[in-house]
Amino acid sequence: QKEVxxxxxxxxxxxxxxxxxxxxxxxxxxQSFFWYRxxxxxxxxLIMSIYSNGDKEDGRFTAQLNKAxxxxxxxxxxxxxxxxxxxxCAAHNDMRFGAGTRLTVKP
Amino acid sequence: DTAVSQTPKYLVTQMGNxxxxxxxxxxxxxxxxxxxxxxxxxxxxxxxxxxxxxxINETVPNRFSPKSPDKAHLNLHINSLExxxxxxYFCASxxxxxxGYTFGSGTRLTVV
Numbered sequence: 396q397k398e399v400x401x402x403x404x405x406x407x408x409x410x411x412x413x414x415x416x417x418x419x420x421x422x423x424x425x426q427s428f429f430w431y432r433x434x435x436x437x438x439x440x441l442i443m444s445i446y447s448n449g450d451k452e453d454g455r456f457t458a459q460l461n462k463a464x465x466x467x468x469x470x471x472x473x474x475x476x477x478x479x480x481x482x483x484c485a486a487h488n489d490m491r492f493g494a495g496t497r498l499t500v501k502p
Numbered sequence: 503d504t505a506v507s508q509t510p511k512y513l514v515t516q517m518g519n520x521x522x523x524x525x526x527x528x529x530x531x532x533x534x535x536x537x538x539x540x541x542x543x544x545x546x547x548x549x550x551x552x553x554x555x556x557x558i559n560e561t562v563p564n565r566f567s568p569k570s571p572d573k574a575h576l577n578l579h580i581n582s583l584e585x586x587x588x589x590x591y592f593c594a595s596x597x598x599x600x601x602g603y604t605f606g607s608g609t610r611l612t613v614v
Contacts (some may be wrong), residue, residue, distance in 0.1 A: 438608050
């Protein structure tokens, strides 16, 4: 059974801190990984994609991929209350999502 | 000019009824999907179509039947609705090359 697993949270960080979200996957054949943000009552929104080992930065967001250890992470620097949402990790080889981590950023 | 549009947004119906949810995308994407999100927010793939052809059919009761009349449309028909079918159903699309999904706004189905 191919799985994508995330630390279940919820995760609470103070405003301005770094939020760290983690995800592991079981299918070694997975090539593409994505992070989605889902606000309550809304649909998931793609925020980051990563395809090769290492870090990928986009503004305050950094995605990290380690294929040897089969994990993907998302760092959010200078967290803002508007970052409060559920973050979903996905491995697109088999279209599976993790269960999501709910992040709360406290002012 | 919504990229992926689903109708209806809300659907309340009685057990045993048959209902349909429609999805249309204007992004020119090749692949469309149906996902079910339960009360714990877990997103589970149900079906995937690529250029009108079914490529993924997860373990879903055969009461659920997808139909793709063309590349831009993917509808979901559900027969004999059950209480456990209550969830939010999301349509999504993606271009070729695993570039991530664009989701529709979801259909909240409540079976009473």
